[in-house]
Amino acid sequence: MSVMYTEVTTAMKGRTIRRHFRESIKSLGRNGWMTFASISAVTVTLLLVGVFTIIMMNLNKVADDIEKDVEIKVLIDIIADPAEAKAAEATLMEEIKNMPGVAEVVYSSKEQELDLLVDSYGEDLSLFEQSNPLNNVLYVKASEPQQTVDIAKKIEKFDNISEVKYGEEKVGKLFSFLNTSRNVGLVLILGLLFTAIFLISNTIRITIIARRDEIEIMKLVGATNSFVRIPFVIEGMWLGVLGSIVPMTVVSIVYANIFKIIEPKLNGELLQLLDVTPLLYQVNALILVMGILIGVWGSFMSVRKFLKV
Amino acid sequence: MIQMNNVVKKYPNGVVAANGISVDIKKGEFVYVVGPSGAGKSTFIKLMYREEKPTSGDVVIAGMNLSSLKNRQVPHLRRQLGVVFQDFKLLPRLNVYENIAFALEVIEENPKEIRKRVMEVLDLVGLKHKVRMFPNELSGGEQQRVSIARSIVNMPKVVIADEPTGNLDPETSWEIMNIFEEINARGTTIVMATHNREIVNTIRKRVIAIEGGLIVRDVYGGDYGYEG
Ligand SMILES: Nc1ncnc2c1ncn2[C@@H]1O[C@H](COP(=O)(O)OP(=O)(O)OP(=O)(O)O)[C@@H](O)[C@H]1O
Ligand SMILES: [Mg+2]
Numbered sequence: 001m002s003v004m005y006t007e008v009t010t011a012m013k014g015r016t017i018r019r020h021f022r023e024s025i026k027s028l029g030r031n032g033w034m035t036f037a038s039i040s041a042v043t044v045t046l047l048l049v050g051v052f053t054i055i056m057m058n059l060n061k062v063a064d065d066i067e068k069d070v071e072i073k074v075l076i077d078i079i080a081d082p083a084e085a086k087a088a089e090a091t092l093m094e095e096i097k098n099m100p101g102v103a104e105v106v107y108s109s110k111e112q113e114l115d116l117l118v119d120s121y122g123e124d125l126s127l128f129e130q131s132n133p134l135n136n137v138l139y140v141k142a143s144e145p146q147q148t149v150d151i152a153k154k155i156e157k158f159d160n161i162s163e164v165k166y167g168e169e170k171v172g173k174l175f176s177f178l179n180t181s182r183n184v185g186l187v188l189i190l191g192l193l194f195t196a197i198f199l200i201s202n203t204i205r206i207t208i209i210a211r212r213d214e215i216e217i218m219k220l221v222g223a224t225n226s227f228v229r230i231p232f233v234i235e236g237m238w239l240g241v242l243g244s245i246v247p248m249t250v251v252s253i254v255y256a257n258i259f260k261i262i263e264p265k266l267n268g269e270l271l272q273l274l275d276v277t278p279l280l281y282q283v284n285a286l287i288l289v290m291g292i293l294i295g296v297w298g299s300f301m302s303v304r305k306f307l308k309v
Numbered sequence: 310m311i312q313m314n315n316v317v318k319k320y321p322n323g324v325v326a327a328n329g330i331s332v333d334i335k336k337g338e339f340v341y342v343v344g345p346s347g348a349g350k351s352t353f354i355k356l357m358y359r360e361e362k363p364t365s366g367d368v369v370i371a372g373m374n375l376s377s378l379k380n381r382q383v384p385h386l387r388r389q390l391g392v393v394f395q396d397f398k399l400l401p402r403l404n405v406y407e408n409i410a411f412a413l414e415v416i417e418e419n420p421k422e423i424r425k426r427v428m429e430v431l432d433l434v435g436l437k438h439k440v441r442m443f444p445n446e447l448s449g450g451e452q453q454r455v456s457i458a459r460s461i462v463n464m465p466k467v468v469i470a471d472e473p474t475g476n477l478d479p480e481t482s483w484e485i486m487n488i489f490e491e492i493n494a495r496g497t498t499i500v501m502a503t504h505n506r507e508i509v510n511t512i513r514k515r516v517i518a519i520e521g522g523l524i525v526r527d528v529y530g531g532d533y534g535y536e537g
Contacts, residue, residue: 016417214400220358221463222387223415225380 016227024234027207034203035239041199042243042294045192046287050251052185053283058274059178065272072152074138075163088160089136095158096140101151103143110134135162193294200239200298204232208306215307229307233299240295241288248284255280310336310467310498311357316366318352318522326352327363328522334500334515336466339493341509342502343533344519350502353519354471357500358390359383371466388416391460391468391497395475397452399444399459405431406440409459416463430458434488450481457488461497468492470501479507486512506533 028035076092079085089107097105108116113134128134140155142148152166208215218228259276266272311334318327326349334340342350355361356368359375368375371389378386399408406427413423431437434454444452453473460468470489474482486508493499503509509516509532516531517524526534 013417015420019414213398217398217400217411218415219383220387220392220398221412221415221459222384224384227415227417 020231020234023231024238027211027231027235028238030210031203031206034199034206038196038199038203038239038298039243041192041196042240042291043246045189045196045294046244046247046291047250048185048192049189049290050247050283050287052189053286054251054255054279056178056182056185057279057283059181061272061274063178072140072142072148072155072164072166074140074155074161075135075165076138077160077162078135079160085136089138092158092160093138096138096155099151099154101142101144101147103141105141106139108137108139110136113137196243196294197298197301200236200295201301203239204236204299204302205306207232207235208302225307229303232303232307233296236295236297236299237292238295239298240291240293243295244287244291247287251283251287252280255283310334310338310371311500312367312369313356314367314369316356316363316368318349318356318361319364326522327356329366330519330522330524332517332524332527334498336498337493337496339489339499339514340501341514341516342500342519343504343509343516343535344525345535346504348519349522350519351471352522354469354500354502357467357469358392359386384416388463389466391457391463391465393453393457393460393468393470393473395472397444397449397456397476399452399455401444404441404443405436405447405455408444408455409462412459412462418463426462426464427458430462433461433491434458448481449477450484453477453481453485454488457485457492461492465497467498467500470499472502472504474503474505474508482508506535509533 074092074096076089079088093105093107096102110132113136114128114132117134140151142151148166152164155161156164215228256276259273263273311332313330313332316327316330317325319325328349330353342353344350352361356363356375357370359368359378363376366376370386373382373386373389375386400411403411409427409430410423413426418426428437431440434457436451436454436458439447439451444455447455453476457468457473460470468489473489474485477485482505489499489501490512513530513532515529516526516534518526518534
């Protein structure tokens, strides 16, 4: 006998989609407390994601700003003959001073440099006073922060220069602080994320169990697997979307107000907050997308486990 | 319509509920499946709508070989079959109309067609006047009639029933049998597992007797054959 292995695959019709949405919403109401718990977990998670993202983005901006504004540290070659060294340093200082865009040049001897190090790292270093390994240094400041990098690159080509440093050093500490807080925040968010996903998959599991009979009959009369599964995935999506409403609102209102209060006081200062737009659009989009992902993922886990159709 | 060829079904716990069953049921036949409790009647039925997969051997239904049928192709098989159970399996939150329409909604039949066909089958089972009632407002016989209506509403080639009168009193059982005969008269193949001696001995059809997972008797117009 000839056999046709046709699969039942119909493109989803409009009324089918409407039916899936209707079923998913009905189920939200039926699950009452579990729905509430899941939405709350998503809310807390996303609130944290929102606050954290805003803080990190602002800190990143601050780090950027500071990096642009640092002085250039020019390490001068060590020259054995003191007279020769003096002459070379004088020429170098003169040359740099005369460069366009340079605001000021300050000389710091290697003894002064060692004092600075001892100040910040302690007496242990004072044993180096016998044979100081450091260089004499010129500190150069640009009149415009943006020119810092250009000037530093030009200075590198001068004679008697052993090294030119800028930026990294001063921002280094801020960056390591940023890194630490980013890691702490990520771990915290990851923990909450799993809690939220776990709660959602539990809610969906309860829905699936509550509708065992319905599912059995659906399968019996030939409903496709996706037809059986989709309402549960949509229900998970709702949990995610509903859980993102409060975080989006709170983050938007709070940041807009902080911005309104703080921004005037920062006027003209180096530190600036990120503008409300596009920041809030970006953060809200992130919150919503994460909410949907959490919800869909959570329900997928249950659907896969409990709906082997 | 239904062919089984040396079908063995061994459950994970080691019980062999079908031990080499071969059978050929033609289109339009009416077949009783009889045998003592635990003989393997329900297993025989479940193999047909692929609730269970055979351990070995072939089951072919309406041209589909269930041994090689993929999971995602099962809906296609189910749409060719109607299945009726002893416990009706109606959804308590849906009324009579909705319970029957449900079977068509989930296979995405269009609403106009659904309404027309639900009314047709309600007429056939004689429950047109109770469309808005809920299962808990119906007698057992009426509930079974709804479940039969649901099983035939998608116009299946085969109706499979596992002890459809098992929960019903004799009077009601006869009414249910009348409906099955009517469905059969319209060309639908019917396979029915039953313990009802009266019915098998009165409405004479092909009788397949199963014992210990084997067909021990297969007679057209046979009798029930076991002492009540
Ligand atoms: N899902 C299962 N897992 C393990 N063993 C099973 C399963 N279903 C049935 N069996 C066993 O297979 C054998 C046949 O069972 P089946 O339900 O087919 O009998 P039956 O003829 O329908 O009996 P009854 O007349 O009581 O309904 C029995 O021994 C039963 O215990
Ligand atoms: Mg049985």
